[in-house]
Structures are given as structure tokens and as C-alpha cells.
Amino acid sequence: MKKCAIILSVLLFALVSCQQRSDISVSLSVDPPSPTPDSTVTIQLTASFDVGITLAAISIDGKTVQSGDTLPLQYSWKPSEAKDYIVEGYIENIFGQKKTKQTSITVIDKTAPTIGQIRVIPTFPEIDSAIYLSIVAQDPESRILKATAKVGSESKQVQTIDNPIIIELPILRQEGEYPLDIVISSGDFAKVATSTMLTVYPNDLSPPTIDMNFQKSSFSTEENVVLNIKIEDDTEISSVLVECDGAEKYVKSFTKTKSADLSVNLGKFDLGFHSVSVIVKDIRGKSTISSGAFAVGIGPADVKLQIDNSNPSPADLVELSVQTDETLVKQITFYVDGTIISQGTAFSCCWKAVSGRHVLSVSLETTDGRIGTDCIQIDVQDNKPPKIDSFKIGNTQLKTDDFISFSAGYYGIDSQSVMIQL
Numbered sequence: 001m002k003k004c005a006i007i008l009s010v011l012l013f014a015l016v017s018c019q020q021r022s023d024i025s026v027s028l029s030v031d032p033p034s035p036t037p038d039s040t041v042t043i044q045l046t047a048s049f050d051v052g053i054t055l056a057a058i059s060i061d062g063k064t065v066q067s068g069d070t071l072p073l074q075y076s077w078k079p080s081e082a083k084d085y086i087v088e089g090y091i092e093n094i095f096g097q098k099k100t101k102q103t104s105i106t107v108i109d110k111t112a113p114t115i116g117q118i119r120v121i122p123t124f125p126e127i128d129s130a131i132y133l134s135i136v137a138q139d140p141e142s143r144i145l146k147a148t149a150k151v152g153s154e155s156k157q158v159q160t161i162d163n164p165i166i167i168e169l170p171i172l173r174q175e176g177e178y179p180l181d182i183v184i185s186s187g188d189f190a191k192v193a194t195s196t197m198l199t200v201y202p203n204d205l206s207p208p209t210i211d212m213n214f215q216k217s218s219f220s221t222e223e224n225v226v227l228n229i230k231i232e233d234d235t236e237i238s239s240v241l242v243e244c245d246g247a248e249k250y251v252k253s254f255t256k257t258k259s260a261d262l263s264v265n266l267g268k269f270d271l272g273f274h275s276v277s278v279i280v281k282d283i284r285g286k287s288t289i290s291s292g293a294f295a296v297g298i299g300p301a302d303v304k305l306q307i308d309n310s311n312p313s314p315a316d317l318v319e320l321s322v323q324t325d326e327t328l329v330k331q332i333t334f335y336v337d338g339t340i341i342s343q344g345t346a347f348s349c350c351w352k353a354v355s356g357r358h359v360l361s362v363s364l365e366t367t368d369g370r371i372g373t374d375c376i377q378i379d380v381q382d383n384k385p386p387k388i389d390s391f392k393i394g395n396t397q398l399k400t401d402d403f404i405s406f407s408a409g410y411y412g413i414d415s416q417s418v419m420i421q422l
């Protein structure tokens, strides 16, 4: 019996010595060899010599998923993602041998991705400018998706893990409608396609312009504040928004409009200064903001005096008239040299010119208690010749109410003695 044990040990030693010399080979088998996600994959680790195993392990992408001390070692795997995996088998035995075997498994996605939202960026793509597609696509089995976009005869392709997928389209040289074909794939056997139309617009080079002014420089608390706005764009105005003191007051949308003149009634405001902002957008998304301020219940009333004849002769009728943008006129008073010539609600009156220098003025009073004044100074010409009261030649005194005849001839008139009394 003892003899028998010795023979067995010698044989085992001889066998191990033989294996050590010839080296152990390790094998990994994968079934099925090309699995799909969520299918069951059987991975088996074997070795050409499986006596005296102290450690056997299977790892996938560097992470140990199964280990033991006997061979064959088997692991049932359900891959969730379609991609290439590195599977590694490892053994150690009592003889100090360590062996590794690696193989690659491609898990194939056979279900097509789904396409969600497709957006064109910018919303209004223009000729000769960059146009992008943003595609939301989902595939629970594949992280890497390939997208192909074909416009006309040109196509662009990207492969990415980003979502949404962004593709820069070819530059388009002419405005118009282009058929756009999109294919999203997660593998050779998993593709989805869709088609749409892409509209390319002419270039919009500038944001809208805004020209704004208030109906008047100052308003009363009883008055509606009116803002005049003139807007224009090189292609098309989309909307105008007016904000007062930060709050939206007026909004209007446009279609097929390049320019517009608006008179916006902003309503009544409290005493003080107020801010206004006008925001105009064009149809391509460019916008312009213009800001201003207006005063309520502050400042004099608006009044300007005008005359129809600035160089009158005596006895000419001169018309004095008032220009004002006030809407709450209470009383208008016209003066000549401080004397009232007209008072009431008439916007004009007449004055009969008299020679000399005069100051014509007007005072306008509003129902909310503001007063404005204006004046004009004029010189009325004296166009009548001087009146001669008496005329004396030598000892002869002439008067306007009698006359004397002189015979034709020369009379020694001394210039010193000629006296004209005016």
C-alpha cells in the first residue's frame, strides 16, 4: 500500500513537472458569441491543466464578476449595454502558476433608437451661414449613436454620446426649401430614419431700429401719457413691447411688417419722473431696446407765441396765436406791453399795431395748475413823414393853414436860418 502511494506521488510530480515545462493554456468560451443586450451569455473559463487550482476568476471590463477554486468556472451574464467588452479569465494553482486569458465580446444592438425632438438652430436659418440640427434621440441599449443628416446632395455625419446630438449642416447658398433626411443608428442592425423640410431664409443683417418721442415733454396727473414710436427692420418686425417703470404696458405682434408708426397710450401716471423702455424684436430673434423718461406734473405748461407779421406798419393788424401741445388748457391771456388784450380760451387774437417798440406776450394756464409764458418783441415802423408845423424863410413865416406864392428865382437862403419845426 505504501509502495502504491509513493508511485502515485512520483507520477503526479512527473505530471506537474511536465506541465510546468509545457505551460498551461487557459481558454474562455462565450455563448452566444455575438449576444444582444439583455440576453443571457454564458462565459466559461477552462484550462489545459485544472489540478491544484487555488483561484479562478472571470472579470468583465476589469471588474471581477465570478471567482472560485475549481475549473471550469462559469458565469451567466446579462449585458445591458450594446458595446465591446473585454472579458478576462485568470487562474492560479498550487504550483505558483498564474495565467490570464483575454477576449473581446461585442454586444450588438438590434433595436433601433427612437427620435424625439428635432430642432433647427437658429430657428430661421439664413443663406451662407452656419445651420445646426439638434436631435434628441434615445436608445436604452447604446450610448454611442451615429447621426447622418442629408440636405440636398450633401450629408454630414457625427458619432457621439451627447444628447441632444448636434450636427452642423452644410452651408446653403440659396434661400428656399430643402428636403432634410436624418438617420440615427446605434449599430448596423439598429437604424431609424426621418425626413422633414428645411427652410432657408435671406440674410437679416441688423436688429430693428427705434425712434421714439413723447407727445410732449411734461404731462399732468390727469393726462394720458402718449408715446410715439417709429420702428423699422431690414426683414420683418416680430413684436414690440413697452415697459413703464419696469412693468409691461403695451405689447403688439406683427406679421409681414418692415416698419410701423405707433402712438401708444400708456395711461395716467403719478407725479414725478417715470422710465419707459421699448423692446422691438425682428422675426429672426434680433432685438433692440430703447429707453427714455418722462415727467408728470412737473415743469411749466407748453406754450409758444407766434405772430403772422413781424414787421408791421402802424395800424396793421397783427395776429397773435398760440402753439401748444397741452390738452388741459384752462386759460390763455395775450398781452401787449403788459396790458391784457385778450383773455379766455381763444388760441389767437389781433392787435392793431402802433409805432414804436412793443413786447407781445402770452400766458397759458392748465387745469392742473401749470403756467407757461412766451413773448416776442417787435418794432413798428413810423412810415408817415414828419408833420411840419411852421416853415420860415427870411422874415416870412409859413403855416400849414395859409400859403404865400414866391416868384421863380434865387432867394439867398442862409442854411443856418432854415428852421423846420416838427
Ligand SMILES: [Ca+2]
Residues within 6 Å of the ligand: 109, 110, 111, 112, 113, 139, 140, 141, 142, 186, 190
Ligand atoms: Ca437599441
Ligand SMILES: [Ca+2]
Residues within 6 Å of the ligand: 204, 205, 206, 207, 208, 233, 234, 235, 236, 282, 284, 286
Ligand atoms: Ca433685422
